[in-house]
Amino acid sequence: MSGTIVITGVSSFVGYHLAKFFSNQGAPVIGTISRSFDQYRDLKLQRLQNLKNLKLEIVDICDRKIVEQFIGVVRPAFWFHHAGFAEDYSSLNFDLDRAYEVNTRPLEWLYPALKSVNTHGVIVTGTGSEYSDSSLANVENEICLPATPYGLSKLLETQRASQLAHFHKLKTRVARIYIPYGSMENPKKLLSDVVQSLKGRKQIELSPCEQERDFLYIDDLMSGYHGLMRHIESSDQFFEIFNLSSGEATSLKKLLLTIAESLDVPASLLQFGAKTMRPGEAMRQYGDNQKAKRELKWQPRSLEEGVKLFLQE
Structure with a gap:
């Protein structure tokens, strides 16, 4: 891999592991956080402290001007759109308006800005909650009828990413994840x-x-994300969804x-x-993880x- 990798939301569980994994691979990684370092507490602070060898930047992805300036300076090869709003994700009172402002709306300025600096690809963190409730394994091409507002908000993010990926001709992969540990x-x-x-x-x-x-061990999830990067580099498809799951x-x-x-x-x-x-x-x-196993050469x-x-x- 070559070029800078930007990973948003590195104070989160998965975001932290993404930053750590790709940094250990020898890639130049910049992790973004939404506020100053001294405003983090407890486990989120501990995660950031463990990333002491990583370059951290304060980037409010909801601020169009800040994002555009940051992308213009950094010129990332890959952008991991991982930061997002998930508070009370299991509740029917989940804040859909806030979720749209944090998860989906920033895509409107991310894509043109990333395209202008020739970014290789975007990887979006999705969720198995985008699927309908079913006793059968979820397959990437099935019709999605989410049972929760959170799942609905993430499905909107996925659909908008698809539209923008095709419009701007910027390769994008969505990682639909389940329960990493x-x-x-x-x-x-x-x-x-x-x-x-x-x-x-x-x-x-x-x-x-x-x-x-x-349930999926976190290191297997990381190797799955790595496979998505390789897929962007080897495939001509502008948009693909992959279940990164145990199957x-x-x-x-x-x-x-x-x-x-x-x-x-x-x-x-x-x-x-x-x-x-x-x-x-x-x-x-x-x-169902057959697509990921087949196309990403991935085995959890x-x-x-x-x-x-x-x-x-």
């Missing part, structure tokens, strides 16, 4: 909470955890039991059924391999 994840997330409890040999109350989801529907219960076994702690610490499931929660959601690890590496971090 790994180091530096939010400790308030269930998986991190369970791992910490099990390491301390403490009981943790859980729902029956029978819902099936698509398997794994019950949350199985994942947690695998973690307990890997830590060599009693499975009885996991108090399944002590809580009820959230009303209306889909019982199954996972992505098994659940057991991923969990083992995660717990060694």
Whole structure:
């Protein structure tokens, strides 16, 4: 790879790992943050501190003038449009207006500015939530009827990126991701909470955890993003969507039991059924990854391999 890579939203879990991964590959990487360094706290601050060898720039992607000036100076070879609004993403009260202003509207000035400096390609972070609820594996070319406002907002972002990619003839790939796991994840997330409890040999109350989801180790997700970059360089297509997923529907219960076994702690610490499931929660959601495996030459690890590496971090 050649040229500067710009990754927006590097204080987030996936954004942090993107910046770290491509920097370790020897690429010149610039990570963008939305406010001054001293305004970050806790885990987001820790992530940024761990990127101390990386160049960080304050870039408000909602400010057209600032973005255009930044792109004109940096002249990125690749732009990762990862920063986005996802607060209360599972709620029906999710702020669609704010999501449009942060996730989609900036594309209007990003594309012409990037085209003017001959950027090779754009990679947009999407989500499996863009798909309809289904017990079958989500396939990239299926009709999408999102069940949540967040999924709807991300689908709009994907559709607008497609329109702009074709209009400006700027190659774009969308990474539809599901549930990545790994180091530096939010400790308030269930998986991190369970791992910490099990390491301390403490009981943790859980729902029956029978819902099936698509879990992917973070390093596999990173290699998938790398594959998207290579695809941009080797393919003539202006726009493509790829599911970066495990391709398997794994019950949350199985994942947690695998973690307990890997830590060599009693499975009885996991108090399944002590809580009820959230009303209306889909019982199954996972992505078909055959397109990514075929076209990106990408192969994610098994659940057991991923969990083992995660717990060694």
